Amino acid sequence: MAGKVLDLSETLNKKPLYEQIADSIEEAIIYKGEAASKLPSEMALSAQFGVSRTIIREALKLLQARGLVEIRVGGGAFITKPESEDVSELLLRIVQMDRIEDKDVYEIRIILEVAAIREAAARISDKELELLDSQVDGMEAAKGDLAKRVEMDCEFHCLIAKYSGNSMLSLLVESMTGVLRKFIIAGIKSPGGNEDGIEKHRAIIAALRTRDPEAAVQAMTAHLDRSWNNVRSQMSLFNQSN
Amino acid sequence: MAGKVLDLSETLNKKPLYEQIADSIEEAIIYKGEAASKLPSEMALSAQFGVSRTIIREALKLLQARGLVEIRVGGGAFITKPESEDVSELLLRIVQMDRIEDKDVYEIRIILEVAAIREAAARISDKELELLDSQVDGMEAAKGDLAKRVEMDCEFHCLIAKYSGNSMLSLLVESMTGVLRKFIIAGIKSPGGNEDGIEKHRAIIAALRTRDPEAAVQAMTAHLDRSWNNVRSQMSLFNQSN
DNA sequence: CAAACACAATCTGTACGACAGGTATACAGA
DNA sequence: TCTGTATACCTGTCGTACAGATTGTGTTTG
Secondary structure (H helix, E strand, O other), X not given: OOOOOOOHHHHHOOXXXXXXXXXXXXXXXXXXXXXXXXXXXXXXXXXXXXXXXXXXXXXXXXXXXXXXXXXXXXXXXXXXXXXXXXXXXXXXXXXXXXXXXXXXXXXXHHHHHHHHHHHHHHHOOHHHHHHHHHHHHHHHHXXXXXXXXXXXXXXXXXXXXXXXXXXXXXXXXXXXXXXXXXXXHHHHHOOOHHHHHHHHHHHHHHHHHOOOHHHHHHHHHHHHHHHHHHHHHHHHHHHHHO | OOOOOOOHHHHHOOOOHHHHHHHHHHHHHHHHOOOOOEOOOHHHHHHHHOOOHHHHHHHHHHHHHOOOEEEEOXXXXXXXXXXXHHXXXXXXXXHHHOOXXXXXXXXXXXXXXXXXXXXXXXXXXXXXXXXXXXXXXXXXXXXXXXXXXXXXXXXXXXXXXXXXXXXXHHHHHHHHHHHHHHHHHHHHHOOOHHHHHHHHHHHHHHHHHOOOHHHHHHHHHHHHHHHHHHHHHHHHHHHHHO
């Protein structure tokens, strides 16, 4: 009679406290949180949820890995939006652990970027074309600086995806870029790959300028096919000499 | 003169201990770990790395969120491979927080699945065609059980992606399925959507059986276009009545 | 008056100890 | 041989304590 009442909610909530708290905070972030705003301190959250600071910290670690918060030492936890970079990291791990073949990964690049440029060609503005121009100018200027050259190359392709007008497509292309970076580097390092790449990028812009989707697709396909050949030869060389 | 010697290693290692430990364990998992194998206990890791159990626990939380380990109460931490489900969760958060439009998301589905079926048509085996048949049989049998019907529908599309022979494409289609689930549900719930879907799936198999890529693409496109119309009308209804 | 410096409050990082509760293994008994 | 129980092991949770980083404030100085 005087026994404790069975708490069924606890029977179902097998999940440890730190996960429940993490999910609870995540929900609050997604539905009510503004980016860059500061979360209460660990002490405050501890009091607010009625759990120890340990739990709050472990929950924040989960959220940090989910890309939802950024924790600054001595500063606090700030809300951040998960980005394509987070997707890239995750995909990269899967690619490595599942030993997904290079050609399979590169083929996705072709599928996505061809789809992107097809849509971009029909809707790109003059201003956006100019931005692409200056991007290639930057690539040419950074011809000697591999890191910068690579970064601007990646940005070029991401820009086209952005100009497709499809945010999801843009997100995926950006995510794939993180996975593809090693290929892009190999392509630039391959004999003549640096100059050839720049030339092909200009051809892509020229095709876009005609607003003819199929011409743009063809220019992009030509670039990616050539690039893949360069990548393959460069990487097989690397593997042999390694 | 008697000032402390600058410790450059510490200058570079700005990252907190728990992150360093997490990265260290991650590297070990990726390069030397076998799936399902058990990690040392928190106490053992604590001693091994020379840090407190607190740090180990927080590091494990990071790895848990990265999809690299699964922590069982009283059992221990086990190595797991990150899966498409993890990608789905991440993409779903981004889609929600960035308010990416439904049509943009659905369009990616079309792009990926059309690419998948094009490759699958050229290489699918008789046995795989039979498996697709039985999958649709299952969908028909589960016509009344929405949850099961949805799951088998998703599996059907993932199977085709798998039969494309491209692991990366398969991964992305599976990941997108997690994001698209609400659309698939809406499509089935729309008037006639359930039966129509099953019929269209059979048409897809028939097209695949001819091994004609373009015929298969057309069947898939017809299905996805029709489905999208159903989804839109169903979701706008839902939104109005909500 | 303004700028730079110093101090104080706040917050995260890290460590240690303790106990509850879940899991699995090994041993004993039927 | 099978079953059930006891035990060792392991994660979950809590509390305290202190170091180090950051930020804001107030004072001092040019």
